[in-house]
């Protein structure tokens with residue numbers, strides 16, 4: 001474990017620790033996942049207060065403390081994401097993203113590509129021109145590609161036939177024809193949407209209000225990323241139906 | 250090797266406390282073993298006493314005597330048309346200390362945090378909605394200035410878009426990222442006085 005870290009980082013989550021401390025889990029640009037003990041952070045007099053909270057993009061200067069924890073010498077904001085912070089859906093999209101990054105099993109393994117992807121996706125969530133709904137799903141697909149597990153969506157992953165493709169199965173890694181079908185049924189709209197997301201048309205996808213097939217794509221992306229990390233994720237499941245009406249009776 | 254069942258039962262119970270892991274649970278259980286019998290009995294009695302005498306206010310969900318209203322809801326000098334929504338009971342005390350607020354409260358018992366599985370249905374939001382049938386004119390969303398507090402405020406400000414109802418938030422000036430409980434009284438008072446409107 002390195003003694004000092006001077007790096008960019010995104011705060012993935014924080015835990016209360018003792019009376020007024022917090023432990024923050026960071027994904028750093030050059031040092032992978034790092035855990036930081038932020039002393040006194042919950043007292044309002046602490047000047048670190050606003051910095052080490054989930055979804056913050058910061059620059060940190062850390063020194064090794066006990067165990068696998070670091071303590072902060074200096075924290076500076078790089079990005080405050082005001083647009084994200086002023087919308088419930090956008091904050092939830094941000095949470096869905098950091099939860100997945102936190103699920104990456106490789107503690108201490110740095111992956112600058114993932115850091116760059118993370119910064120880009122948070123920037124998209126903070127961009128008022130983009131509808132936040134499909135951002136987490138798009139990010140999941142991009143992360144799968146980054147890890148070399150991009151799902152096959154152009155033909156049947158089992159027999160190679162060009163289709164028609166009627167199902168998607170995260171376990172076998174992509175779309176399936178009618179003969180080989182397993183997993184989720186997939187509509188043509190959803191298929192087109194996934195191809196656009198993976199094929200370089202993401203920016204225009206994210207400009208569309210309620211794109212046809214979006215709900216399906218979210219479910220498929222969620223299943224695929226859970227399958228990939230072998231871990232159940234809470235946020236997308238909890239916030240998928242973002243309907244205020246559910247508690248509005 | 251496992252502990253004798255009566256001891257293990259205590260370790261298991263303590264292990265369910267928030268922030269207490271198995272190691273701490275064992276440490277506390279051993280400590281309790283070493284205490285005089287009457288001290289431990291007093292603890293057991295006080296727990297029993299608390300649970301039988303206290304529960305949550307039928308109106309605002311703050312702590313109150315079982316089956317009734319809390320002192321604030323029961324006080325008819327308090328302005329029943331203004332509700333200050335807070336995360337937890339200690340926040341009520343913090344706002345009270347500021348002296349800047351004369352309405353009533355609503356305690357959600359948490360803030361939204363999907364990473365911890367805290368979704369809207371886990372909070373006392375239904376109870377708040379029910380109160381809007383009464384003479385409520387303004388709801389002040391008074392949460393800690395952090396991402397969970399912001400998310401909860403955004404959610405509620407959307408949910409509470411009811412004709413004739415003003416939804417407001419304390420002015421910036423609340424310590425960013427700090428706990429309301431730690432905010433000094435003057436800062437908090439000023440923030441409530443200078444609140445800004447989110448929806449009306």
Ligand SMILES: [Zn+2]
Nearest residue numbers: 156159177180
């Ligand atoms: Zn096939």
Ligand SMILES: [Zn+2]
Nearest residue numbers: 306309319322
């Ligand atoms: Zn009450």
